[in-house]
Amino acid sequence: MPVVPGLDWALLATAGYALVLLAGAYGLGRWGERCRTRFWEASAQQEARRPDARCPVPWPHCEAAQFYWGMALLLAVSAVAVTAVVLIRRREPLDLLVTGLVLLLAGRTALWLVCALRAAE
């Protein structure tokens, strides 16, 4: 018996899993932002004390944040992939609505992460 009338268990489970992945992506993305902010603060403090202006741009600030954003983007793409698999098999209006909402959210998250990654380059 369907959990929600018109929607079967597999679709709901997939949508739920995709949402968990997106939550993970959001959390990692925020963590990446935090890394970057904290490192910038640390860098600014170092800058004030730095004895030599030729000192290279501090590292590994950017890459650490990029690592978390990259992994977060992968989670968002995974969410799209597992949802798309269900969408191929089920095309009832209610199914399309649920998977469409998940895909929209995934797309929004992915866009945010892509922008963050591009800004970091």
Place this chain on the structure above:
Amino acid sequence: MVEHYARRALIVAKGWVQAGLLVMLFGFTVLGWLGYRARTDAPPIPERVVDPAGHVLFTGQDILAGQQVFLRNGLMEYGSIFGHGAYLGPDFTAEALRLSALAAREYYGGATDQALGRTVEDFKTNRYDPSTRTLVYSAAQAAALAELERYYQAFFSEPSTRYGLRPAAITDPQELRQLTAFFSWSAWVAAARRPAQSYSYTNNWPPEPLVGNQPTADAVVWSVLSLIALLGGIGLLFAAFGRWNFLGWHGRDQQTLSFIAPGDVALTPAQRATAYFFLVMAALFLVQTLVGGASQHYRADLASFFGLDLARVLPYNLTRTWHVQLAIFWVATSYLAAGIFLTPMIAGREPRRQSWLAYVLLGALVVVVVGSLAGEFASIHGWRHAWWAWFGNQGFEYLDLGRFWQVLLTAGLFAWVGLLYRGMRVRLHREHWGNMPWLFFFTALAIPAFYAVGLLARPEENFTVTDYWRFWVVHLWVEDFLELFTTIMVAYIFVLLGVVAERVALTIIYLDIVLYSAGGVIGTMHHLYFSGTPVEHMALGAFFSAAEVIPLTFLTVEAWNFLQLGAVQEAKSRTPFPHRWAVMFLVAVGFWNFLGAGIFGFLINLPIVSYYEIGTALTANHGHAAMMGVYGMLAVALALFCLRYLIPAERWSDRLAMVSFWSLNLGLAWMCFATLFPLGIVQLYEAVGHGYFEARSLKFLTSEMNAVLEWLRLPGDALFIVGGVLPLLYLCWLGVRHRVARVTYEEPEHPLFTEITPASPQGR
């Protein structure tokens, strides 16, 4: 002759050494006692199994011979026994139990409550008489045995490759009878009540309603208690960090230093020799991933490999055997090389001809790898010889290699320790045995010592006892001692780079020893909930292994401080920090340690979860995320650190390192999140909802939905191999092709940095 110098005093408080020793002593005392109990309370192997009329059905010799048929043919790398092994084929314990119970119920009249009741009673009643060493099967069980023999004869004699095994894998009638005897015995062990207990020898595993197998009270209670241990432990850890600020990574703020550019660091001959080690490492890594891809393909499409009948040459059990063996080989090769590379930097000098010994060691390693893989190929393809266990396929998952190769590998590892000792002898004589050089040596020594314990797992021994020793290698060797050795190597690297003061690094090492050993040693038993060991293995294994998550959390938190150290030091240095990508791999280790070992590991660690989950894709999910994510990434980090000095600066490619880094991490994450984790959850749901036997059946694994999930893994695997392994292989080739020419036998006090302002006396 060694000159006598005044020994340097211990540079940390004695309490650290005492705490480390006490925790180790406690852990190994308990583990030793559990080993004794595993032997004394192992399920008995009857001298004979008879029917009610006294006719012998099979003997204890048949059971042990069947176990050897199982191992020699690589069936533990196809399916599993007591939940342990591979994931394509069935769990043979669960399958034999289901088929026997169905046959017995049929014997009693079919699907009626009365027939079910009599079947449960038959299987639960323990009719083993220790005084005569005779086990009596009921008439229904005896009839079921005949059915079982027919089933396995048809299955293993299958002339095609449709099960993923080679055609007609086992056809000898006697071998088939012995193999069935082994499976039937394992089913009896799983159902019959342990003397004076209300549950079976396997703590009622597998879940099987046809014989009345359901979770025990211990499985539930110890799951709850281990959760409490985890929460309490993490709370205590954070409280300790809040209370004692000196714990954790701290830089050496009072110094200003400059990193020596890689091209300006002269290398010793043995250090230059490690370039070949890393090339071998990367080649083994490539082969490991290729056979891993082939193993995965069997799960997505059992019938053919893009039109080829691959199983005729490389059946699933062979590709998986090679996949897990090579995982150990390539990671170990990197650790051995990194040990050789660091030794002269620690010792300050290198004795003559050390490089020759390194080349001999590498040659021996290649012989063991090629010899053992060839032996496994021959054995799985039907090679029958009295020496099969020595030169062929010993067949234990992760200890598949023949005993001859196992002995040779152990000897090689001891020779490697000898090599390190030879290089460090003078330095060791000047140091207190609790300081870093000695810890480096002791943890290196622990690697062959604990690998050697695997020799106690013997194919002709009671499976419960062999599994106990096998997990000394799979868990204790890998998760405790390799982890400790690499922790010390990483700490030493940062001391050598001037990023961390030696005293801080040593404190971290002792803290790691205490934290890892507190949970990890006794926690080894979390693998043995259902292997026939008594209930205390489950209780202590669950409780202490929950504590293993605590150091993993600690490492993740500390990875953050670790990064900040590099940032602070680089900001002061006139030259760029040369190990950008090696450190990024260490960041990845922190991430995967928490996710793969911590979260995915704990997910399947509770006895009540493991009861339904063992041997499913969730185990593979944890295995890949932890083994590759932690040990694999560490191996690559160490390789990149060394290669940075082996490859001339103008030949080094940060781009290749970057591509490899991203591809390995994204590929692995895709593997987990697109396939293994969701598939594991679906499989767990099936195991709880319909039955463990059903969840492990080929019918379920190859169902349409699962096949789609399995195919979904392809992009991640392809990215991992093409984008991750190939660039690494090319970097390693550059290390051999363009090795730096400057050679030295004496190292300066600080080989990797120059000090601009003197350190404070405290070094912090």
